[in-house]
Amino acid sequence: MTPKRHSYALPILIVLSAVTVVTAIQAIFLQAPVESTMGIVQKIFYFHVPAAYAMYLGALACFGGSVGFLLHPSDRADAIAKAGAQAAVTFGLIVLVTGPLWAAKAWGRYWTWDPRLTTSLLSVLVYVAYTLLRAFTGDGEAERKFSAALGVLGAANLPIIHYSVQKWSGQHPRVISQGGGGLAPAMKPSLALGFLAFTLLAILIVWSRARIELAAARLRHLEEEALDAGLGEES
Amino acid sequence: MVLCWLLGAPRARRVFAPPNDHVAIHRDVSCDDRGVKVVVNETHTATITTTARRAPSWVAQVLVVAGKDVAIELATGEVVATSGFFAVLVVVLASLAFYAGPEAPERVAPGVIWLSVAFAAVLALSRAWAREREERAFEGLVVSPISRSALFAGKAIGVMAFTLVVEAMVIPLTALLFGFDLVKFAPALALFAVLAAIGIAATGTLFGVMTVRTRARDLVLAAVLLPLLAPTLGTAVAATRELFGGVPLHDLGDYVLLLLVFDGVFVIGGMGLFGALIET
Numbered sequence: 001m002t003p004k005r006h007s008y009a010l011p012i013l014i015v016l017s018a019v020t021v022v023t024a025i026q027a028i029f030l031q032a033p034v035e036s037t038m039g040i041v042q043k044i045f046y047f048h049v050p051a052a053y054a055m056y057l058g059a060l061a062c063f064g065g066s067v068g069f070l071l072h073p074s075d076r077a078d079a080i081a082k083a084g085a086q087a088a089v090t091f092g093l094i095v096l097v098t099g100p101l102w103a104a105k106a107w108g109r110y111w112t113w114d115p116r117l118t119t120s121l122l123s124v125l126v127y128v129a130y131t132l133l134r135a136f137t138g139d140g141e142a143e144r145k146f147s148a149a150l151g152v153l154g155a156a157n158l159p160i161i162h163y164s165v166q167k168w169s170g171q172h173p174r175v176i177s178q179g180g181g182g183l184a185p186a187m188k189p190s191l192a193l194g195f196l197a198f199t200l201l202a203i204l205i206v207w208s209r210a211r212i213e214l215a216a217a218r219l220r221h222l223e224e225e226a227l228d229a230g231l232g233e234e235s
Numbered sequence: 236m237v238l239c240w241l242l243g244a245p246r247a248r249r250v251f252a253p254p255n256d257h258v259a260i261h262r263d264v265s266c267d268d269r270g271v272k273v274v275v276n277e278t279h280t281a282t283i284t285t286t287a288r289r290a291p292s293w294v295a296q297v298l299v300v301a302g303k304d305v306a307i308e309l310a311t312g313e314v315v316a317t318s319g320f321f322a323v324l325v326v327v328l329a330s331l332a333f334y335a336g337p338e339a340p341e342r343v344a345p346g347v348i349w350l351s352v353a354f355a356a357v358l359a360l361s362r363a364w365a366r367e368r369e370e371r372a373f374e375g376l377v378v379s380p381i382s383r384s385a386l387f388a389g390k391a392i393g394v395m396a397f398t399l400v401v402e403a404m405v406i407p408l409t410a411l412l413f414g415f416d417l418v419k420f421a422p423a424l425a426l427f428a429v430l431a432a433i434g435i436a437a438t439g440t441l442f443g444v445m446t447v448r449t450r451a452r453d454l455v456l457a458a459v460l461l462p463l464l465a466p467t468l469g470t471a472v473a474a475t476r477e478l479f480g481g482v483p484l485h486d487l488g489d490y491v492l493l494l495l496v497f498d499g500v501f502v503i504g505g506m507g508l509f510g511a512l513i514e515t
Contacts, residue, residue, distance in 0.1 A: 017515045070511055118469075125462035132458050135453040142512075149508045150459060153438075156500050161466045164493050168473040 010207065017200040021133040024193040032190035044098050046190055050198035052120060057202040058087030059123065060132065066151030075217040076210075078144045081151050083209035085130040087202055092124035096144040114165060115165040123162055139220070203230035214230055256431045261282035266405045266487055277512035300389020304363065305396060308345035314362045315400050322355035322401045323408060330412045344413040351405050351429070352398070356435045357460055359397045361453040363390075364443040373447045373513075387440060391505065394443070395436035402428040415479060423484040427471050430494040433469040467497045 035042035054152045065081025068074070100110035101119065111117065132148050137143045183191065226232050291299070308314055329347040333339070367373035376386060406424055410417035417424075442459050445451050451459075474490035 070508065122462065122465050125465070129459045129462045133451065133455060137449050137455060140449065142445075142448040144452070145447060145512050146442065146451070149441065149504075149512060150463070152508070153441075153463060153500065153504050156504065157463065157466060157497075160493070160496055160500065164466055164470050164497075167489060167493065168469060 010211075013200065013204050013207065017204045020157070020193065020197045020200050024190070024197040027190040027193050032187045033184065035184075035187075038105060039075045041102065044102045046194040048095060048098040048102060049191070051091045051098065052211060053195065054198040054202040055088050055091035055095055055120070055123070056158075057199065058084045058091055058206060059127065059158065060084070061206045062127065062151045063155035063193055066148035066155075068216040069148040070152065073141070073144070075214055077211035079210040079217065080206065081148060082134055082213050083206045085134075085147075085151065086209050087205045088127040088170070089124065089131055091198070091206065092120065092127060096124060109208065113168075115162070115168070118165040118168070119158070119162045122165075123154075123158055126150070126157070130154065139203075139217075262360065272336075274463065275414030285473055287363040290380065293382060293385050296385035297360065297389045297392065300376070300386055301382065301392040301396070304390065307366065308393075308397070314359050314397050317362065318355040318359035318397065319401050319404050321358055322405050323353055324361045325351035326405055326408050326412065334413075337479065340413040340415040341479040344409050344415055345472045345479060347413070347476065348405055348409050349471045351409075351463060352402055352431065353435070353461065353468050355401045355405070356394075356398045356439065357453075357457045359401065360394055360439040360443045361446065361456060363394055364446045367444075368447050373444070377513055384506045387505055387509035387512075390443075391436040391502075394439050395432045396433040398435050399428065402432065420478055423478050423487070424475070426484070427494070428493065430498060431467060431471045433498040434501050435464060435496070437498065437505045438463050439506040441501070441509060441512070444509070448513060463501075467494065470494055470497065482510070484507075 024046070029044055032046070034040060034045075061084025063084070065077045065079070065084055068077035069081055099120070103112065104110050130147060133147055133150065135222070199202050221234075237387075238485060294470075297483065326347055329350065333343045335343055367376070381389075406428065407417060442456060442463075445459070446453065446456055470490055470493045474487055474494070477487060477490070478484070
């Protein structure tokens with residue numbers, strides 16, 4: 001496993017993400033019109049919805065990495081799964097902070113047991129459990145396998161959770177899904193930029209976290225080899 | 236006799252009895268000059284006749300594993316007594332904390348039932364798997380000629396039995412404390428109880444083995460299990476609430492279907508993943 005020496009992909013992605021995020025912020029706050037009833041609070045929408053989407057991108061990476069690891073155990077698959085779960089937790093927290101702020105203005109209360117809210121909350125909890133498991137049980141082969149099982153089963157549950165919570169109780173605005181009320185045309189470019197920015201950010205976070213995990217795994221292997229060769233002492 | 240067969244222990248001994256071995260020893264003996272016998276040449280011929288035995292069927296393997304757990308529990312009563320009492324405590328404390336006047340049976344009782352079942356089930360699971368950790372008992376199970384899926388199903392049936400016993404304690408007690416009509420709701424509640432127990436047992440078995448195979452212990456197990464079980468429990472609570480609100484069982488088909496789908500995901504996932512997870 002030799003690292004590619006001349007790969008400019010990551011630096012390019014970093015620059016691209018930075019430019020898109022700045023452009024998106026500029027478009028959201030300076031170009032998109034201020035909504036008539038919600039006022040400035042409506043700007044949360046441009047961050048909240050793309051963050052929810054980015055959370056599921058992280059969950060998807062975690063699922064893919066976990067399936068890959070269960071089929072062919074490798075450091076790379078495990079690193080992608082772990083990085084995906086961490087990205088899902090990060091974006092999930094953004095969703096869970098911005099959502100109630102929006103709700104406080106729009107519905108007069110911070111939380112309701114609306115299907116989408118419940119689904120997001122339960123999904124975030126699964127990925128928090130995943131990161132807890134990884135943080136406090138070590139990085140052995142067995143721990144990785146159990147995490148992968150959680151990554152697969154947690155994601156397999158998501159679509160059913162989404163359906164089931166609709167059955168349980170439902171006032172979440174359907175702005176962009178089918179049957180939604182719609183968005184003023186002037187707001188659409190800003191939202192599109194928001195989606196692009198969060199997509200790039202999600203890829204960037206998963207990629208860089210996976211690189212760190214891979215480097216840590218490589219370091220562990222090197223340490224083991226060194227110990228086997230009689231170099232150094234076990235600390 | 237039937238109980239013995241169900242518990243599987245004597246059957247297990249018969250099935251896995253060692254093959255008949257014949258060992259023949261030939262000695263050439265001579266005497267030295269002081270008249271002491273000395274063995275000059277000794278050959279051992281060992282004939283091991285292995286009678287071809289039919290491997291026990293998958294169901295028999297499952298019953299052996301489940302029977303083992305039930306037999307231990309019948310001898311000690313530990314898991315059911317401790318987690319059952321814990322569940323009773325949760326019900327009593329929740330009744331104290333949440334009793335909300337005459338509307339409480341319909342609104343609060345479903346949550347009390349399933350929350351106490353969930354907490355007690357996680358406790359029961361921890362204990363059931365701690366037994367496998369003691370004296371490295373689980374390694375004995377893994378090296379025995381039992382298929383991985385049968386091992387999973389057997390352990391899950393054992394856990395399911397514990398969960399059902401806990402549910403059988405919790406539901407009547409909640410009926411008593413909140414005053415809902417137990418006889419009227421019994422068939423529907425029994426159905427929900429069995430469906431929820433399947434999901435709890437399958438997930439709990441898949442991740443319970445984690446406490447044997449990794450450094451993770453009870454707290455991490457609870458942290459992993461409860462988010463995974465949240466949808467099953469939420470569905471059970473919603474179904475029970477509708478039931479108490481006067482909706483007949485045949486109109487609750489969607490909830491039953493949902494519980495079945497969650498059970499299906501966990502049972503199929505568990506059967507498929509268990510083998511890979513317990514390999515070292």
